[in-house]
Amino acid sequence: MPSPDPVRPPARAVEGSWTVPTADGPVDADVVLPGSKSLTNRFLVLAALANGPSLLRRPLRSRDTLLMAQALRQLGAGIEDTTSHSGQLPDWVVTPATLRGDVQVDCGLAGTVMRFLPPVAALAAGPVTFDGDAQARVRPMGPVLEAMRALGADLDDGGRGTLPFTVRGRGSMPGGAVTLDASASSQFISALLLAGPRYDDGVTIHHEGEPVPSEPHIEMTIETLRDAGALIDDSVPNTWRVEPSEINALDVQVEPDLSNAAPFLAAGLVTGGRVTVPSWPHHTTQAGDAIRDILDAMGADVNLSREGLTVSGTGEVSGIDVDLHDASELTPVVAAVAALADSPTVIRGVAHIRGHETDRLAALARELGTLGTVVTETEDGLRIEPKPLRPSLFHTYADHRMVMAGAVLGLRCEGLVIEDAGTVAKTLPEFTQLWHHLVAPGTLGAPSTSAASA
Numbered sequence: 001m002p003s004p005d006p007v008r009p010p011a012r013a014v015e016g017s018w019t020v021p022t023a024d025g026p027v028d029a030d031v032v033l034p035g036s037k038s039l040t041n042r043f044l045v046l047a048a049l050a051n052g053p054s055l056l057r058r059p060l061r062s063r064d065t066l067l068m069a070q071a072l073r074q075l076g077a078g079i080e081d082t083t084s085h086s087g088q089l090p091d092w093v094v095t096p097a098t099l100r101g102d103v104q105v106d107c108g109l110a111g112t113v114m115r116f117l118p119p120v121a122a123l124a125a126g127p128v129t130f131d132g133d134a135q136a137r138v139r140p141m142g143p144v145l146e147a148m149r150a151l152g153a154d155l156d157d158g159g160r161g162t163l164p165f166t167v168r169g170r171g172s173m174p175g176g177a178v179t180l181d182a183s184a185s186s187q188f189i190s191a192l193l194l195a196g197p198r199y200d201d202g203v204t205i206h207h208e209g210e211p212v213p214s215e216p217h218i219e220m221t222i223e224t225l226r227d228a229g230a231l232i233d234d235s236v237p238n239t240w241r242v243e244p245s246e247i248n249a250l251d252v253q254v255e256p257d258l259s260n261a262a263p264f265l266a267a268g269l270v271t272g273g274r275v276t277v278p279s280w281p282h283h284t285t286q287a288g289d290a291i292r293d294i295l296d297a298m299g300a301d302v303n304l305s306r307e308g309l310t311v312s313g314t315g316e317v318s319g320i321d322v323d324l325h326d327a328s329e330l331t332p333v334v335a336a337v338a339a340l341a342d343s344p345t346v347i348r349g350v351a352h353i354r355g356h357e358t359d360r361l362a363a364l365a366r367e368l369g370t371l372g373t374v375v376t377e378t379e380d381g382l383r384i385e386p387k388p389l390r391p392s393l394f395h396t397y398a399d400h401r402m403v404m405a406g407a408v409l410g411l412r413c414e415g416l417v418i419e420d421a422g423t424v425a426k427t428l429p430e431f432t433q434l435w436h437h438l439v440a441p442g443t444l445g446a447p448s449t450s451a452a453s454a
């Protein structure tokens with residue numbers, strides 16, 4: 001372990017910060033993870049538009065999904081706890097209703113809320129305003145708002161193409177055909193497809209522009225819609241057609257969130273230990289499934305069995321050259337593993353993540369750089385040259401995946417302090433507790449709340 005740079009004060013815990021536990025040896029654990037954000041929020045939307053009450057088993061309860069549930073309740077849907085069959089947290093029963101207006105939706109920083117709900121709000125009887133966190137106001141929205149206008153929606157965004165805006169719902173939407181540029185986010189396409197069956201003429205979407213990122217998320221949208229009885233034609237590249245139809249009530253179990261599994265599995269690799277995530281699906285549309293091949297290429301033994309996915313470290317961590325265009329939400333954790341590798345890494349294909357929770361390329365370059373790693377921002381990714389790490393305050397920019405990246409780095413960087421670790425609640429409120437359980441069983445997992453000057 002390199003000693004801290006003598007001219008820099010050691011990182012100190014401040015309000016809301018978290019001193020990451022260092023791994024003294026190989027970790028060895030099973031980690032049970034809550035449900036997928038992307039699946040939970042799709043199921044909530046479809047259930048609110050369905051033809052009868054739905055049952056969502058093992059839904060994720062995190063900031064993003066609770067904001068989605070809150071917004072749908074405001075629009076009229078019933079979302080109630082019901083006893084879980086698995087003995088875990090309660091499941092959700094979702095009862096659809098005629099959608100009402102005069103509603104103010106708080107999107108927080110959730111891409112799924114700010115993109116998936118405006119096309120739903122166009123079906124409401126009255127105005128629905130949307131706003132969110134300061135950083136949400138700079139996330140791209142323009143193409144989906146323009147597409148909604150072309151499909152017959154009445155909305156006012158002050159010409160900004162971002163939050164805040166108002167959708168003046170008229171109780172129904174004509175729908176039809178539209179061309180848009182979805183190179184900034186696959187969520188533009190998913191959003192129009194999810195509400196599309198309820199539009200009078202359905203929706204035909206044609207994408208024109210640089211390739212659409214995060215393609216598995218569109219597959220997820222199509223699969224969840226088809227399972228609910230919708231008819232979708234995706235046989236022509238960059239074109240999707242959803243027919244007008246009822247959406248059948250759902251009875252679904254939410255898979256564990258595979259992108260949230262990534263930091264835990266990474267801990268198995270970088271400590272030369274073993275981590276198993278039970279209930280890893282053998283068929284999935286989750287983009288996070290790509291972590292299996294990525295960690296394998298970085299030197300892990302990876303084994304998918306009936307018990308779950310097991311990642312074991314071999315003692316070596318290799319750099320890789322990887323295109324994360326399809327699984328861009330893995331970038332922060334992969335970048336963290338890369339900083340602990342024995343050779344350089346190049347991450348490509350993720351220019352659009354400058355529009356995620358924060359500019360993730362800039363944030364990673366800055367925070368890894370502060371720790372001592374040599375990082376070059378490229379047009380569409382990062383080049384990472386590992387160097388000995390020196391502890392520092394790791395900033396999170398309100399980005400849950402920056403917390404996860406910092407936790408991985410902290411395994412091998414004693415004294416690393418993560419600022420505002422609570423921001424991880426966007427998708428995994430219990431992250432720090434699970435992490436302590438993994439790395440340092442018996443220690444307290446909550447972020448520091450006692451203030452100490454930095």
Ligand SMILES: O=C(O)C1=C[C@@H](OP(=O)(O)O)[C@@H](O)[C@H](O)C1
Nearest residue numbers: 038185186187213214217328329
């Ligand atoms: O539809 C979804 O659930 C998501 C799509 C992706 O968005 P982008 O296409 O903007 O990358 C992904 O990164 C995000 O975490 C979740």
Ligand SMILES: C=C(OP(=O)(O)O)C(=O)O
Nearest residue numbers: 109110111112329356357
């Ligand atoms: C990009 C992400 O989230 P969002 O759904 O807000 O786009 C993410 O979770 O990494």
